[in-house]
Amino acid sequence: AGLGELRAALAATLDASSVPRRVHLVRELPRETNGKLQRARALRALGLGPDGQPRAFSLAWDGAVEAPPAPSESAERRVFRARVPEGYAWYDGHFATYPVMAGAVQLHDVVLPCVRRALPAAGPLASLARVKFLGRIAPGDAIAVTLDWERGQSAVVDFTITAGERACSSGRLTLRAAAGAAGEEATTP
Known part of the structure:
Protein backbone atom coordinates (compact mmCIF):
# COMPACT_ATOMS: atom_id res chain seq x y z
CA ALA A 1 0.00 0.00 0.00
CA LEU A 46 12.39 7.21 10.65
CA GLY A 47 14.20 10.31 9.36
CA LEU A 48 14.63 11.82 12.82
CA GLY A 49 17.68 13.12 14.61
CA PRO A 50 18.83 12.13 18.12
CA ASP A 51 16.50 14.76 19.58
CA GLY A 52 13.47 13.23 17.80
CA GLN A 53 13.18 16.21 15.44
CA PRO A 54 13.08 15.76 11.65
CA ARG A 55 16.50 15.74 10.02
CA ALA A 56 17.14 18.12 7.14
CA PHE A 57 18.70 16.54 4.07
CA SER A 58 19.37 19.77 2.20
CA LEU A 59 20.68 23.23 2.90
CA ALA A 60 18.38 26.26 2.98
CA TRP A 61 19.65 28.02 -0.17
CA ASP A 62 18.97 31.67 -0.84
CA GLY A 63 17.44 31.75 -4.33
CA ALA A 64 19.54 34.69 -5.51
CA VAL A 65 22.87 34.21 -7.24
CA GLU A 66 25.29 37.10 -6.96
CA ALA A 67 27.69 38.04 -9.76
CA PRO A 68 30.17 40.41 -8.06
CA PRO A 69 33.25 41.70 -9.86
CA ALA A 70 35.64 38.87 -10.73
CA PRO A 71 39.36 38.92 -9.85
CA SER A 72 40.30 39.72 -13.47
CA GLU A 73 38.58 40.99 -16.60
CA SER A 74 38.75 37.55 -18.22
CA ALA A 75 37.18 35.78 -15.22
CA GLU A 76 33.66 35.00 -14.05
CA ARG A 77 32.51 34.87 -10.42
CA ARG A 78 29.29 33.67 -8.81
CA VAL A 79 28.36 33.67 -5.12
CA PHE A 80 25.68 31.40 -3.62
CA ARG A 81 24.38 31.74 -0.06
CA ALA A 82 22.77 29.18 2.23
CA ARG A 83 22.01 28.48 5.86
CA VAL A 84 23.00 25.13 7.34
CA PRO A 85 19.98 23.68 9.18
CA GLU A 86 20.38 22.86 12.86
CA GLY A 87 19.14 19.32 12.16
CA TYR A 88 21.26 18.73 9.04
CA ALA A 89 21.39 14.96 8.63
CA TRP A 90 25.05 14.80 7.62
CA TYR A 91 26.22 15.92 11.07
CA ASP A 92 25.06 12.59 12.54
CA GLY A 93 28.12 10.70 13.75
CA HIS A 94 30.43 13.69 13.34
CA PHE A 95 30.98 14.56 16.98
CA ALA A 96 27.86 15.04 19.10
CA THR A 97 29.26 17.90 21.18
CA TYR A 98 31.18 19.61 18.36
CA PRO A 99 29.46 18.88 15.02
CA VAL A 100 31.70 19.16 11.96
CA MET A 101 30.54 19.03 8.34
CA ALA A 102 32.61 16.34 6.62
CA GLY A 103 34.73 17.38 3.64
CA ALA A 104 32.92 14.97 1.32
CA VAL A 105 29.60 16.59 2.27
CA GLN A 106 31.04 20.05 1.63
CA LEU A 107 32.05 18.98 -1.87
CA HIS A 108 29.00 16.87 -2.77
CA ASP A 109 26.16 18.84 -1.14
CA VAL A 110 27.56 22.37 -1.10
CA VAL A 111 30.08 23.02 -3.90
CA LEU A 112 28.92 20.72 -6.73
CA PRO A 113 25.27 21.94 -6.73
CA CYS A 114 26.58 25.50 -7.07
CA VAL A 115 28.83 24.49 -9.97
CA ARG A 116 25.87 22.78 -11.69
CA ARG A 117 23.78 25.91 -11.28
CA ALA A 118 26.50 28.31 -12.45
CA LEU A 119 27.69 26.08 -15.31
CA PRO A 120 24.78 23.84 -16.38
CA ALA A 121 26.56 22.74 -19.57
CA ALA A 122 29.68 21.55 -17.71
CA GLY A 123 30.41 17.84 -17.50
CA PRO A 124 30.95 15.66 -14.43
CA LEU A 125 33.74 16.12 -11.90
CA ALA A 126 37.09 14.80 -13.18
CA SER A 127 39.49 15.80 -10.38
CA LEU A 128 40.10 17.90 -7.29
CA ALA A 129 43.24 19.89 -6.51
CA ARG A 130 44.49 22.13 -3.74
CA VAL A 131 41.52 21.24 -1.50
CA LYS A 132 41.95 22.68 1.98
CA PHE A 133 39.53 22.37 4.87
CA LEU A 134 40.38 25.46 6.88
CA GLY A 135 37.56 25.93 9.37
CA ARG A 136 34.47 24.32 10.78
CA ILE A 137 31.02 24.67 9.23
CA ALA A 138 28.61 24.38 12.15
CA PRO A 139 24.84 23.83 12.34
CA GLY A 140 23.08 27.17 11.89
CA ASP A 141 25.97 28.81 10.01
CA ALA A 142 25.20 31.16 7.14
CA ILE A 143 27.66 30.19 4.41
CA ALA A 144 28.72 31.67 1.09
CA VAL A 145 30.10 29.60 -1.79
CA THR A 146 32.21 31.61 -4.24
CA LEU A 147 33.07 30.13 -7.63
CA ASP A 148 35.69 31.63 -9.96
CA TRP A 149 36.59 30.48 -13.47
CA GLU A 150 38.18 31.95 -16.57
CA ARG A 151 35.74 32.94 -19.29
CA GLY A 152 35.79 30.20 -21.94
CA GLN A 153 37.65 27.87 -19.54
CA SER A 154 34.71 26.64 -17.47
CA ALA A 155 36.29 23.19 -17.06
CA VAL A 156 38.42 24.51 -14.17
CA VAL A 157 36.57 26.14 -11.25
CA ASP A 158 38.10 27.53 -8.05
CA PHE A 159 35.84 27.53 -5.00
CA THR A 160 35.82 28.94 -1.49
CA ILE A 161 33.30 28.40 1.29
CA THR A 162 33.11 31.03 4.02
CA ALA A 163 30.96 31.45 7.12
CA GLY A 164 30.92 35.17 7.75
CA GLU A 165 34.54 36.31 7.56
CA ARG A 166 35.85 32.83 8.42
CA ALA A 167 37.34 30.74 5.59
CA CYS A 168 36.02 27.17 5.78
CA SER A 169 37.36 25.44 2.67
CA SER A 170 38.80 26.08 -0.75
CA GLY A 171 40.06 24.20 -3.76
CA ARG A 172 39.95 23.65 -7.50
CA LEU A 173 37.61 21.39 -9.45
CA THR A 174 38.32 20.14 -12.95
CA LEU A 175 35.25 19.10 -14.90
CA ARG A 176 35.12 16.66 -17.81
CA ALA A 177 33.65 17.75 -21.11
CA ALA A 178 29.87 17.35 -21.12
CA ALA A 179 28.50 14.36 -23.04
CA GLY A 180 27.98 15.27 -26.68
CA ALA A 181 30.14 18.36 -26.32
CA ALA A 182 33.41 16.99 -27.69
CA GLY A 183 35.43 19.88 -28.96
CA GLU A 184 32.91 22.39 -27.59
CA GLU A 185 33.49 24.56 -24.56
CA ALA A 186 30.77 24.84 -21.97
CA THR A 187 29.30 28.31 -21.85
CA THR A 188 28.50 30.27 -18.74
CA PRO A 189 24.91 31.24 -17.90
Whole structure:
Protein backbone atom coordinates (compact mmCIF):
# COMPACT_ATOMS: atom_id res chain seq x y z
CA ALA A 1 0.00 0.00 0.00
CA GLY A 2 1.20 3.47 -0.80
CA LEU A 3 1.34 6.47 1.48
CA GLY A 4 -1.90 7.92 0.05
CA GLU A 5 -3.76 4.66 0.64
CA LEU A 6 -2.44 4.48 4.19
CA ARG A 7 -3.58 8.04 4.93
CA ALA A 8 -7.02 7.30 3.44
CA ALA A 9 -7.38 4.16 5.58
CA LEU A 10 -6.40 6.05 8.72
CA ALA A 11 -8.75 8.94 7.88
CA ALA A 12 -11.62 6.47 7.44
CA THR A 13 -11.20 5.06 10.94
CA LEU A 14 -9.72 7.91 13.00
CA ASP A 15 -10.80 11.39 13.95
CA ALA A 16 -9.11 13.93 11.64
CA SER A 17 -7.04 15.27 14.55
CA SER A 18 -5.62 11.77 15.11
CA VAL A 19 -4.33 11.19 11.57
CA PRO A 20 -0.54 11.69 11.65
CA ARG A 21 0.74 14.67 9.69
CA ARG A 22 4.05 12.98 9.00
CA VAL A 23 4.36 9.34 8.02
CA HIS A 24 7.68 7.68 7.24
CA LEU A 25 7.49 4.22 5.72
CA VAL A 26 10.31 1.77 6.38
CA ARG A 27 10.66 -1.80 5.15
CA GLU A 28 11.55 -3.00 8.66
CA LEU A 29 12.78 -1.61 11.94
CA PRO A 30 16.56 -1.86 12.43
CA ARG A 31 16.85 -4.51 15.13
CA GLU A 32 20.04 -5.83 16.69
CA THR A 33 20.90 -9.54 16.43
CA ASN A 34 19.32 -10.04 19.86
CA GLY A 35 16.05 -8.48 18.64
CA LYS A 36 16.44 -5.22 20.54
CA LEU A 37 15.68 -1.91 18.90
CA GLN A 38 18.26 0.82 19.52
CA ARG A 39 16.68 4.24 19.85
CA ALA A 40 19.29 6.05 17.74
CA ARG A 41 19.02 3.58 14.84
CA ALA A 42 15.20 3.64 14.98
CA LEU A 43 15.14 7.45 14.92
CA ARG A 44 17.56 7.50 11.95
CA ALA A 45 15.40 4.96 10.06
CA LEU A 46 12.39 7.21 10.65
CA GLY A 47 14.20 10.31 9.36
CA LEU A 48 14.63 11.82 12.82
CA GLY A 49 17.68 13.12 14.61
CA PRO A 50 18.83 12.13 18.12
CA ASP A 51 16.50 14.76 19.58
CA GLY A 52 13.47 13.23 17.80
CA GLN A 53 13.18 16.21 15.44
CA PRO A 54 13.08 15.76 11.65
CA ARG A 55 16.50 15.74 10.02
CA ALA A 56 17.14 18.12 7.14
CA PHE A 57 18.70 16.54 4.07
CA SER A 58 19.37 19.77 2.20
CA LEU A 59 20.68 23.23 2.90
CA ALA A 60 18.38 26.26 2.98
CA TRP A 61 19.65 28.02 -0.17
CA ASP A 62 18.97 31.67 -0.84
CA GLY A 63 17.44 31.75 -4.33
CA ALA A 64 19.54 34.69 -5.51
CA VAL A 65 22.87 34.21 -7.24
CA GLU A 66 25.29 37.10 -6.96
CA ALA A 67 27.69 38.04 -9.76
CA PRO A 68 30.17 40.41 -8.06
CA PRO A 69 33.25 41.70 -9.86
CA ALA A 70 35.64 38.87 -10.73
CA PRO A 71 39.36 38.92 -9.85
CA SER A 72 40.30 39.72 -13.47
CA GLU A 73 38.58 40.99 -16.60
CA SER A 74 38.75 37.55 -18.22
CA ALA A 75 37.18 35.78 -15.22
CA GLU A 76 33.66 35.00 -14.05
CA ARG A 77 32.51 34.87 -10.42
CA ARG A 78 29.29 33.67 -8.81
CA VAL A 79 28.36 33.67 -5.12
CA PHE A 80 25.68 31.40 -3.62
CA ARG A 81 24.38 31.74 -0.06
CA ALA A 82 22.77 29.18 2.23
CA ARG A 83 22.01 28.48 5.86
CA VAL A 84 23.00 25.13 7.34
CA PRO A 85 19.98 23.68 9.18
CA GLU A 86 20.38 22.86 12.86
CA GLY A 87 19.14 19.32 12.16
CA TYR A 88 21.26 18.73 9.04
CA ALA A 89 21.39 14.96 8.63
CA TRP A 90 25.05 14.80 7.62
CA TYR A 91 26.22 15.92 11.07
CA ASP A 92 25.06 12.59 12.54
CA GLY A 93 28.12 10.70 13.75
CA HIS A 94 30.43 13.69 13.34
CA PHE A 95 30.98 14.56 16.98
CA ALA A 96 27.86 15.04 19.10
CA THR A 97 29.26 17.90 21.18
CA TYR A 98 31.18 19.61 18.36
CA PRO A 99 29.46 18.88 15.02
CA VAL A 100 31.70 19.16 11.96
CA MET A 101 30.54 19.03 8.34
CA ALA A 102 32.61 16.34 6.62
CA GLY A 103 34.73 17.38 3.64
CA ALA A 104 32.92 14.97 1.32
CA VAL A 105 29.60 16.59 2.27
CA GLN A 106 31.04 20.05 1.63
CA LEU A 107 32.05 18.98 -1.87
CA HIS A 108 29.00 16.87 -2.77
CA ASP A 109 26.16 18.84 -1.14
CA VAL A 110 27.56 22.37 -1.10
CA VAL A 111 30.08 23.02 -3.90
CA LEU A 112 28.92 20.72 -6.73
CA PRO A 113 25.27 21.94 -6.73
CA CYS A 114 26.58 25.50 -7.07
CA VAL A 115 28.83 24.49 -9.97
CA ARG A 116 25.87 22.78 -11.69
CA ARG A 117 23.78 25.91 -11.28
CA ALA A 118 26.50 28.31 -12.45
CA LEU A 119 27.69 26.08 -15.31
CA PRO A 120 24.78 23.84 -16.38
CA ALA A 121 26.56 22.74 -19.57
CA ALA A 122 29.68 21.55 -17.71
CA GLY A 123 30.41 17.84 -17.50
CA PRO A 124 30.95 15.66 -14.43
CA LEU A 125 33.74 16.12 -11.90
CA ALA A 126 37.09 14.80 -13.18
CA SER A 127 39.49 15.80 -10.38
CA LEU A 128 40.10 17.90 -7.29
CA ALA A 129 43.24 19.89 -6.51
CA ARG A 130 44.49 22.13 -3.74
CA VAL A 131 41.52 21.24 -1.50
CA LYS A 132 41.95 22.68 1.98
CA PHE A 133 39.53 22.37 4.87
CA LEU A 134 40.38 25.46 6.88
CA GLY A 135 37.56 25.93 9.37
CA ARG A 136 34.47 24.32 10.78
CA ILE A 137 31.02 24.67 9.23
CA ALA A 138 28.61 24.38 12.15
CA PRO A 139 24.84 23.83 12.34
CA GLY A 140 23.08 27.17 11.89
CA ASP A 141 25.97 28.81 10.01
CA ALA A 142 25.20 31.16 7.14
CA ILE A 143 27.66 30.19 4.41
CA ALA A 144 28.72 31.67 1.09
CA VAL A 145 30.10 29.60 -1.79
CA THR A 146 32.21 31.61 -4.24
CA LEU A 147 33.07 30.13 -7.63
CA ASP A 148 35.69 31.63 -9.96
CA TRP A 149 36.59 30.48 -13.47
CA GLU A 150 38.18 31.95 -16.57
CA ARG A 151 35.74 32.94 -19.29
CA GLY A 152 35.79 30.20 -21.94
CA GLN A 153 37.65 27.87 -19.54
CA SER A 154 34.71 26.64 -17.47
CA ALA A 155 36.29 23.19 -17.06
CA VAL A 156 38.42 24.51 -14.17
CA VAL A 157 36.57 26.14 -11.25
CA ASP A 158 38.10 27.53 -8.05
CA PHE A 159 35.84 27.53 -5.00
CA THR A 160 35.82 28.94 -1.49
CA ILE A 161 33.30 28.40 1.29
CA THR A 162 33.11 31.03 4.02
CA ALA A 163 30.96 31.45 7.12
CA GLY A 164 30.92 35.17 7.75
CA GLU A 165 34.54 36.31 7.56
CA ARG A 166 35.85 32.83 8.42
CA ALA A 167 37.34 30.74 5.59
CA CYS A 168 36.02 27.17 5.78
CA SER A 169 37.36 25.44 2.67
CA SER A 170 38.80 26.08 -0.75
CA GLY A 171 40.06 24.20 -3.76
CA ARG A 172 39.95 23.65 -7.50
CA LEU A 173 37.61 21.39 -9.45
CA THR A 174 38.32 20.14 -12.95
CA LEU A 175 35.25 19.10 -14.90
CA ARG A 176 35.12 16.66 -17.81
CA ALA A 177 33.65 17.75 -21.11
CA ALA A 178 29.87 17.35 -21.12
CA ALA A 179 28.50 14.36 -23.04
CA GLY A 180 27.98 15.27 -26.68
CA ALA A 181 30.14 18.36 -26.32
CA ALA A 182 33.41 16.99 -27.69
CA GLY A 183 35.43 19.88 -28.96
CA GLU A 184 32.91 22.39 -27.59
CA GLU A 185 33.49 24.56 -24.56
CA ALA A 186 30.77 24.84 -21.97
CA THR A 187 29.30 28.31 -21.85
CA THR A 188 28.50 30.27 -18.74
CA PRO A 189 24.91 31.24 -17.90
